[in-house]
Amino acid sequence: MAMTADGKIATANRVVHSLGSRRDLRHLYELRATADAVMCGARTVEISNTILSNGGESFRQQRLKTGLAEFPLRVIASGSGSINPDADIFKSTFSPIIVLTTKRASAKKLAELRKLGAEVKICGQTEINFPAAMRWLRTKWHVKRLLCEGGGELNAGLFFEGLVDETHLTICPKILGGRNAPTLAEGIGFQRLADAEDFQIQSIKLFQGELFTVFSR
């Protein structure tokens, strides 16, 4: 995730979604090249129009060398099953697309997603049961390492369940402000400090004005 100095990951109107430099984008591709699967929330898929590709030929080669598939498996979280069918991700077929959803999604929505080529997995009644979803991804799709690329709402679900082993956070020297601008972890949040997810700072690197940090458990 790329975050401003005031902790925002996008503008309040969600329109600005690219905060980091080219080096930061490369870092994202480097991380993708280590993952069996990449995952985004429904709003990020729609707004950023990401297709969750492998980042190009050199990363494709790197994946193959380390025994990964040419392209990562693509996972979208959408409890309501409402993802804009015109999103770019549905126009690319280089790897399977999996939509994690819940019983809230109507039969019509599920049928639409299947028609777009996605495999749909219902995990939970109203909220995605992420531990169950992760177990299913591991068993059915052999996902051992999953890279979550946000946004804040999806991140919160994973943090809340204690499912995040490592966080790569690029701090960009900008202040966006906006009380409604999304942050790294949205949701309802923990109410007590004692419940907060604890991480250790594993590394920090200042490179051309951006701070590349890694937090791990």
Ligand SMILES: NC(=O)c1ccc[n+]([C@@H]2O[C@H](COP(=O)([O-])OP(=O)(O)OC[C@H]3O[C@@H](n4cnc5c(N)ncnc54)[C@H](OP(=O)(O)O)[C@@H]3O)[C@@H](O)[C@H]2O)c1
């Ligand atoms: N700076 C960065 O590095 C970075 C990275 C990624 C995204 N972003 C930005 O962040 C913004 C989007 O973030 P966001 O927090 O608004 O949205 P988001 O996390 O991308 O997507 C939220 C949606 O994902 C689904 N979802 C997430 N958690 C769920 C759960 N536990 N159970 C069921 N469904 C769940 C829901 O979809 P349904 O409503 O369909 O049920 C929810 O509305 C965009 O502006 C994007 O560009 C920035």
